[in-house]
Amino acid sequence: MSVTPESHSLLEVRQLSCERDGRRLFAGLDFELVPGAALQIEGANGAGKTTLLRTLIGSAGDFSGDVRWNGLPYPRALPQLREALLYIGHQAGVRRGLTPAENLAWYGAGRGEALLALEQLDLYGFEDTLCQRLSAGQNRRVALARLFLPKAPRLWILDEPLAALDTAGVSRLQGQMAFHLSRGGSLLFTSHQAVALAQLQRIDLAAYVPTETEEPFAGGAYAG
Numbered sequence: 001m002s003v004t005p006e007s008h009s010l011l012e013v014r015q016l017s018c019e020r021d022g023r024r025l026f027a028g029l030d031f032e033l034v035p036g037a038a039l040q041i042e043g044a045n046g047a048g049k050t051t052l053l054r055t056l057i058g059s060a061g062d063f064s065g066d067v068r069w070n071g072l073p074y075p076r077a078l079p080q081l082r083e084a085l086l087y088i089g090h091q092a093g094v095r096r097g098l099t100p101a102e103n104l105a106w107y108g109a110g111r112g113e114a115l116l117a118l119e120q121l122d123l124y125g126f127e128d129t130l131c132q133r134l135s136a137g138q139n140r141r142v143a144l145a146r147l148f149l150p151k152a153p154r155l156w157i158l159d160e161p162l163a164a165l166d167t168a169g170v171s172r173l174q175g176q177m178a179f180h181l182s183r184g185g186s187l188l189f190t191s192h193q194a195v196a197l198a199q200l201q202r203i204d205l206a207a208y209v210p211t212e213t214e215e216p217f218a219g220g221a222y223a224g
């Protein structure tokens, strides 16, 4: 089934500026994310891609601008957003003292669902091995296996999901991203790689470098 993106915005970002340690990283960022659409954030190392993602999930403090989820402004929207969110950051969030199957069970997966998801990422046979005995790439795959569970949340925000994956893994993950969009999900991710997805917008943070005249924020985290 293919879903034509609906016109109403789930995530709306207007004139967003973010800073870290008093240094403004980017300014004047505008975008909208509708159901069925994907947005790739690009930029050099240190440009602020992770900071942007962490701002959007409500985990980074300082920003100015107007950010809304389902029409509701931040920070009021954050409880609703978190119900619809699947976020995978640089730190994969894998519990090393658990097995891959146990990690997925923690996210509500039944044993059968977990095994199917792990198989999609070539982790068949490792389901009951402690994650501390798996490689960095395999642990990354354990984190990404959440994307293959049947009850995936509606909004995916993924920081460098394709990093550390081999060619087959990249292709499998791109296929799952396309499936997520086809069922009306939305996707926002960072990547230095070209990604083949229909309905993909790309934003390069290099286009939003702050001008020298812009002062760092004086105080409060939320201007919206």
Ligand SMILES: Nc1ncnc2c1ncn2[C@@H]1O[C@H](COP(=O)(O)OP(=O)(O)OP(=O)(O)O)[C@@H](O)[C@H]1O
Pocket: 020, 021, 025, 043, 044, 045, 046, 047, 048, 049, 050, 051, 052
């Ligand atoms: N752990 C940290 N402590 C202090 N400042 C940091 C830290 N990590 C990043 N920064 C600052 O925040 C800026 C933005 O970092 P961020 O991680 O958002 O960039 P990025 O575009 O995701 O980079 P990369 O492509 O290397 O992952 C950096 O240029 C750096 O100045």
